[in-house]
Every structure is written in structure tokens, then in C-alpha cells.
Amino acid sequence: MAAIRLSWFSLCLLQLLALFCYFELCFSFKTKHLGLSVVGTPWSSAGATWYGSPDGAGSDGGSCGYGKLVSQTPFSSMVTGISPSLYNSGKECGACYQVKCTKHPSCSGKPVRVVITDLCPGCLSESAHFDLSGTSFGAMALPGQEEKLRDAGVLEIRYSRVACDYSGKTIAFHVDQGSNSNYLATVVEFEEGDGDLGAVALKEGSSEEWRVMQQSWGAVWKLDAGSQLHPPFSIKLTSKYSGQTLVAKDVIPEGWKPGATYRSVVNYL
Incomplete structure (x- = not known):
């Protein structure tokens, strides 16, 4: 009987252990992934136009401050200006959307991903409107019918917020010339992921204090210290959409130069 009781007791312990491990596995998985963005909104209607050259990136940089990057990989001219209601004073710079059209004969009906890189100042502030680059506007067309679609004038489209995917690129920091x-x-x-930022902070190499940076304009964040800053600088980024935070440690090194770009080893996905 003692052997039977021991076996029954051992079985209970094993069951409890299995339950505990299952709970830990699930809990760990959930806490690991709760911080990740769950970007994705229902499809909504908007107007769409295009600007710039038919096969171009709209403008050379736009109001977000990305400069010539808009025509380079990974943006690859698949970018858009946006109405003030979605631009949100530049806080949505870097956010990604899928757009598609279905009502024009030249529409493919297939969604394409675009990145907010500019403001459409002539668009109504209370309406959703995408002023797409010629490249991204044409990407909504059936093969060979890009020009016909670009001749359509104001186009009715559908749009949905989605996660950004830059094919494994890490976050980079381009230091302003000033x-x-x-x-x-x-x-x-x-x-990657949410694409936009809600807060940015800087920590000097000689300090443990995080100093809040302010949005200067578009995707540009600044710190006017009023006294000498001591590199290297770590940058802490907080996603606006999900609140997830990550740190690019010592990403801007000693001897940094205005106009230089410094790549981190981190990203949201």
C-alpha cells in the first residue's frame, strides 16, 4: 500500500509539475509577445492622388526628414504623403499602410505596402487622403495599366494600418547637420513593427540619466542640452502604437560627426 500511495503521490507531483511548466511556457510566451506590436486596423475608405514623376518617390525626402532614403532600399519609392489627420503633426512618420483600389478598370485589387514619409498640406485635414508617389500609385494597377490608373485623377481606395517590414534592417540614426x-x-x-515613435530619450556615456528628447519635426528628434554632451550616446525608443521600448546602446560613438548615419543592432521585430 505504501508503494501504491508513493506512486499516486509521485503521479500527482508529475501532473502538478507538468501544469506548472505549461503555465510557465504560456506565460513566458505571452509576456514575450505582448510587447510586440499587434498592428492592423480594419479596411477604411480614402481618396488617393499621386505626385512627382510617374516612376519616382514623390519628393526628395518630404516633410518627415528621410531625405534621399525615400527612393532607396528598403523604401524603394513605395512611399506616400498623407492628410493632416493621419500625419498627426509628424508623429506618424514611418508608419506603414496597405492600400488597394478596386473600382477603376485598371485596378488590380491587390494591396501594396507604403510608408508615410511626407505631409499632403493640400489635403483636407478631416479626411483620410493618400498622396502617393508615382511608383506606389502605379503599383495598385493591373500589369501594363499603370499609366491609365495614374490618369484617373482622384481615386477611391481602401487602406489599413499594418506592421512595417524592412527585411531585417536595424534601426539607424542620421545625425542632423546642425x-x-x-x-x-x-x-x-x-x-519595424509599429513604425512610429511616441517618445525618444538619450543617455550620455558618463551618466545613468535618460534625458527626454523632443520631436523637432517629422522623424527628427532633438536634445538641446545647453551644456556639453559626453558621448557615446545610447538612445531609448518608445513605440507610439504599442508602447514597446528598446535601447540602442552606445549607438552614437565618441568622435561622431554631423551628417553621419549610425546603425544600431536592435529593432522592434
């Missing part, structure tokens, strides 16, 4: 030993401004590039 930066100096007391003032640092940087364009934050290639945030």
Missing part, C-alpha cells in the same frame, strides 16, 4: 557638442538632433530610420 548638431554640435551642446545640441543633438537625429532622424530615426527603419523602425
Whole structure:
């Protein structure tokens, strides 16, 4: 009987252990993934136009501050200006959307992914409107009918917020030309997942204090220290959409230069 009781007791322990391990596995999985963005909104209607050259990137950079990157990989001219209601004073710079058209005969009906890189100042602030690059507008067309679609005028489209995917690129920081030993401004590039930022902070190499940076304009964040800053600089980024935070440790090194770009080893996905 003692052997039977021991066996029954051992079985109970094993069951409890299995339950505990299952709970830990699930809990660990959930806490690991709860921080990741769950970007995705229902399809909504908007107007769409295009600007710039038919096969171009709209403008050379746009109001978000990405400069010539808009025509280079991974943006690859698949970019858009956006109405003020979606631009949100530049806080949505870097956010990604899928857009598609179905009502024009030249529409393919297939969604294409675009990145917000510019403001459409002539678009109504209360309406959703995409002023797409010629490249991204034409990408909604049936093969060979890109020109016909671009001749359609204002097009009715459907749009949905989606996660950004930059094929494994890590976040980069392009230091503004006006930066100096007391003032640092940087364009934050290639945030995967949510794509946009709610807060940015900087920590000097000689300090444990995180100093809040302010959005200067578009995707440019600045810190006007008023006294000499001591590199290397770590940058802490907080996603606007999900609140997820990550740190690019010592990403801007000693001897940094205005106009240089420094790539981190981190990203949201």
C-alpha cells in the first residue's frame, strides 16, 4: 500500500509539475509577445492622388526628414504623403499602410505596402487622403495599366494600418547637420513593427540619466542640452502604437560627426 500511495503521490507531483511548466511556457510566451506590436486596423475608405514623376518617390525626402532614403532600399519609392489627420503633426512618420483600389478598370485589387514619409498640406485635414508617389500609385494597377490608373485623377481606395517590414534592417540614426557638442538632433530610420515613435530619450556615456528628447519635426528628434554632451550616446525608443521600448546602446560613438548615419543592432521585430 505504501508503494501504491508513493506512486499516486509521485503521479500527482508529475501532473502538478507538468501544469506548472505549461503555465510557465504560456506565460513566458505571452509576456514575450505582448510587447510586440499587434498592428492592423480594419479596411477604411480614402481618396488617393499621386505626385512627382510617374516612376519616382514623390519628393526628395518630404516633410518627415528621410531625405534621399525615400527612393532607396528598403523604401524603394513605395512611399506616400498623407492628410493632416493621419500625419498627426509628424508623429506618424514611418508608419506603414496597405492600400488597394478596386473600382477603376485598371485596378488590380491587390494591396501594396507604403510608408508615410511626407505631409499632403493640400489635403483636407478631416479626411483620410493618400498622396502617393508615382511608383506606389502605379503599383495598385493591373500589369501594363499603370499609366491609365495614374490618369484617373482622384481615386477611391481602401487602406489599413499594418506592421512595417524592412527585411531585417536595424534601426539607424542620421545625425542632423546642425548638431554640435551642446545640441543633438537625429532622424530615426527603419523602425519595424509599429513604425512610429511616441517618445525618444538619450543617455550620455558618463551618466545613468535618460534625458527626454523632443520631436523637432517629422522623424527628427532633438536634445538641446545647453551644456556639453559626453558621448557615446545610447538612445531609448518608445513605440507610439504599442508602447514597446528598446535601447540602442552606445549607438552614437565618441568622435561622431554631423551628417553621419549610425546603425544600431536592435529593432522592434
